[in-house]
Amino acid sequence: QKEVEQDPGPLSVPEGAIVSLNCTYSNSAFQYFMWYRQYSRKGPELLMYTYSSGNKEDGRFTAQVDKSSKYISLFIRDSQPSDSATYLCALSTTSGTYKYIFGTGTRLKVLA
Amino acid sequence: DAGITQSPRHKVTETGTPVTLRCHQTENHRYMYWYRQDPGHGLRLIHYSYGVKDTDKGEVSDGYSVSRSKTEDFLLTLESATSSQTSVYFCAISGLAGVSYEQYFGPGTRLTVT
Numbered sequence: 001q002k003e004v005e006q007d008p009g010p011l012s013v014p015e016g017a018i019v020s021l022n023c024t025y026s027n028s029a030f031q032y033f034m035w036y037r038q039y040s041r042k043g044p045e046l047l048m049y050t051y052s053s054g055n056k057e058d059g060r061f062t063a064q065v066d067k068s069s070k071y072i073s074l075f076i077r078d079s080q081p082s083d084s085a086t087y088l089c090a091l092s093t094t095s096g097t098y099k100y101i102f103g104t105g106t107r108l109k110v111l112a
Numbered sequence: 113d114a115g116i117t118q119s120p121r122h123k124v125t126e127t128g129t130p131v132t133l134r135c136h137q138t139e140n141h142r143y144m145y146w147y148r149q150d151p152g153h154g155l156r157l158i159h160y161s162y163g164v165k166d167t168d169k170g171e172v173s174d175g176y177s178v179s180r181s182k183t184e185d186f187l188l189t190l191e192s193a194t195s196s197q198t199s200v201y202f203c204a205i206s207g208l209a210g211v212s213y214e215q216y217f218g219p220g221t222r223l224t225v226t
Contacts, residue, residue: 006154034215043202043217044155088154090215099170100145100215104154 003027006089006103015112019076023089023103026070030091030101033065035074038086038105047087048074079110115139118203118218126226131190133221135203137183142207144186145170145215146178148199155202161186162207193225 006023013019021035032051036044048063050056056063062075072091076083089103115138125131135144145160147170157170159178167178175197177189190197200222206215 008152036217041220043219046214046216049214090155099157099160102147102155104152 003101004103009107012109017079019079021074021087023072029093032092033072034090036088081110081112084110116218118221122222124224133188135186137205141205145204146188147202195225198225
């Protein structure tokens with residue numbers, strides 16, 4: 001079993017829809033949770049970063065962490081065609097080594 | 113823009129030849145990383161550095177070596193390139209002022225081994 005699981009998609013939604021992207025993980029030692037957006041042929045770009053459980057909101061994006069279920073989510077409100085990209089989750093422990101485990105990414109298409 | 117560049121951006125090389133990829137940062141981040149990204153596997157850590165001359169292996173380090181003689185530069189070397197090393201390579205940085213776990217990526221190097 002992989003440490004982090006992420007549905008590869010593609011996920012196609014109409015413009016304006018609410019998008020839910022998810023990752024599950026197996027290691028309860030993960031404490032830091034990040035979401036990256038990656039456009040085609042570009043490097044990943046950090047979108048959201050949360051520590052431990054709870055929600056964090058930034059504009060149209062909300063990151064949610066449920067440590068009891070080992071489940072993290074990224075919600076995108078009022079989705080736009082410019083949100084079409086691959087979204088990767090990344091997790092890290094507090095071991096001090098600053099090592100990150102990435103999901104394989106979910107490809108999102110927002111249709112105009 | 114996190115001030116991170118990679119060179120070259122594209123390279124085609126033959127099996128058995130040595131290849132060195134360079135990562136350069138301008139913001140004094142302590143930690144630097146090399147990843148490879150392949151379809152179906154996502155980003156996998158090759159090596160990382162937690163300071164000048166301090167490096168450690170990641171999950172897919174076989175066939176790769178690294179060096180960090182200056183804070184700003186992290187080199188990845190394929191001693192004898194193989195076709196299985198055809199991939200997109202990303203450098204990343206984190207740990208500015210020892211504050212955060214936020215990690216920033218470079219633009220990537222597309223390597224093809226023929």
